[in-house]
Amino acid sequence: MNAYFHLWLIPLAPFAGFLINGILGRRLPKWLVTTVALLTPLAAFGVVLNAALGFFGIGKGVIPVIGSLPLPFTETFPLPWIDIGSLRVDFSFVLDQLSLVMLLVVTGVGFLIHIYSVGYMGGEKGYARYFSFLNLFLFFMTVLVLAGNALVMFIGWEGVGLASYLLIGFWFQKKSAADAGKKAFIVNRIGDFGFLIGMFLLLANFGTLSFSAIGEKLIANPGWQGGVLTVIALCLLLGATGKSAQLPLYIWLPDAMEGPTPVSALIHAATMVTAGVYMITRTHVLFDHSPFALGAVAVVGAATALLAATIGTVEHDIKRVLAYSTISQLGYMFLGCGVAAYSAAIFHLVTHAFFKALLFLAAGSVIHAVGGEQDLRRLGGLWKKLPVTFAVTTIGVLAIAGFYPFAGFYSKDAILYAAFLQGAGGKALWFVGLVTALLTSYYMFRLWYKTFLGKPSSPEAHPHECPWSMMVPLLILAALSICGGWIGMERFGAFLAPAVGVKSMAGNAQLELNLSIAAVAVALLGWLAADRFYRQRPRWASHQAHVNPRIYGLVLHKYYVDEIYGALIVKPLFGISKYLLGWFVDTALLGGGAWLLGGTAQFAGALLQRWQSGNLRSYAAWLAAGAAALLLFIVVPWSTIWPASLNLIFKMAGH
């Protein structure tokens, strides 16, 4: 360790980029904007990589500023942030194994997507604005990950929500984009409410918000189970469902696809939406002390995974298919957290970041190539025109479907294995996970067939492969999607163990192998189904839609969840706002009150203005009358004249 290494350098670099491009971006030449936008995340990634190498003791001689780095490494701002009575909240950053992994993903994938954006957003009007927001996102995300206590995490939590809002609504001239941004922000507020309540309860019961202090207190009291801990954990879970798009708050994520595709890749697939998983893992000691809350996490995850996967099978928009797939995969991570396999969940988070970022960027490449078309029904036969995109998408699809030896296989397998070992309930969760894996494979290959195979839908169009700045990140992410899982669950789990604890597994290698074979088998089954329905008999799917219009319609309309929320929550709220608050409180009470006040003053003024006649003698008469009255008041002994009850008044008047 040495004086040159500081954790605050990591968020500071992107923040500097945000300031420079945000304030000066419009005046700077484009190459300079690009340089600033790319260098700042690269700097952050460099610091993180430096720390990682330092931890592993690699490359000491290569880069002179690193020594060996002991984890966890805490850095606290010398002055307290809040210091009231017994409450003390510091501005502290913590680097441990967990945040190190997250930081590598956030800054690494983030940097790749910055590069991609240079090509993708090259022709856009708000080029500097886009990059300043993207840098702002990285700033808040690294703050969130590095946070040493819940309040610092909350800064990042709200900040990434802000960045997400700004980027979803990047094309704010389009009403649907502006609306989607608002929806994401408002739905997230509901989750934030849970996070806040959870934080207040933590303060009330632990007197601290520091993660490590909470952990120590719980370890000192192993008998403390359930009760208020369950309430806290459920509040935090509500926060996590908002940010990570889980039931019941997942509805904002598909709409968030209105943003630019690299944003969808970075924020709405790889990093920000995993903040909920990260938060649960960060506060895992609380969940470990509350079996009920843990079970709730698992059930939420499994239900979301299945529900989103079914919707994914009928979506027509290429980005929305990926959005539902993201929700589904996040459900897997929650499932992993819920069976206390935190390291497996984080492992899936990492591999998912690779292959989902890859799939989104590849989808962006397709959209870029065909001039903005996103509807699967109007795409097709692109494999010849876009060979590289086709190849990397294939890798991504194989990875997400969980084929050996791609990254998704290892992490998904680890979660399913951990679930299977959790007794009878765990076996049910495992089964749901397996069905989801089948559906995942099916809808991803459906997307693959519809986009790249089949006959080209518009022969007059001339799709072209994207520029190198978009190609390089695709290739790197494709490589990571292949090899990302090779580290293996055992080594990954052992690395994370100091931060998230070790989960004792009562399984054996044979069982694990059997389960892997089952998982790959269902993935293959999904592929075959997609192959049959979309290649061999392309009419079959639409035929089924006609035969079972109700089921198809139900799924196509996403189970009418948006409509149900609209009828149950949004409409009553609108009603309350319009009639109770708008009409009654605002117009009647406040408006009427203001009108009454103003009217009284006007009326009084109209009366009193006659007094001010301008006639000198009338003024003099009033003056004389006033003086006479005053004299009368002072001279006459009222207290003897008036009844005793009125005496008091005069006494009070000092008479």
Place this chain on the structure above:
Amino acid sequence: MNSLFLQEVPLSWYLLLSAVLFALGIVGFLIKRNLITVFMSIELMLNAVNLSFVTFAHQWHAVKGQIFVFFVMMVAAAEAAVGLAIIIAVFRARATLSVDRIDLMKL
């Protein structure tokens, strides 16, 4: 010498005279329409007050009251100068000195 004089004229008479003069001033102020008469009524009220000041000063052997009278006279003189100047200015602008017709601040 003074005490001899005062023994013959009681305190209340002085005060009564002062009150009568003051009341006359008020009445003149209220009922007269000529600005100059109104102005003179004000002077009358001031002098009525001066009279009671002197009376009390003498009664209580306090010199403060007499000093006050000098102040009042000084202010009255200054006021007369300013007031007459204003009256002349008003007369030039309006060609009238009737207070009932001078009821606007602006010309």
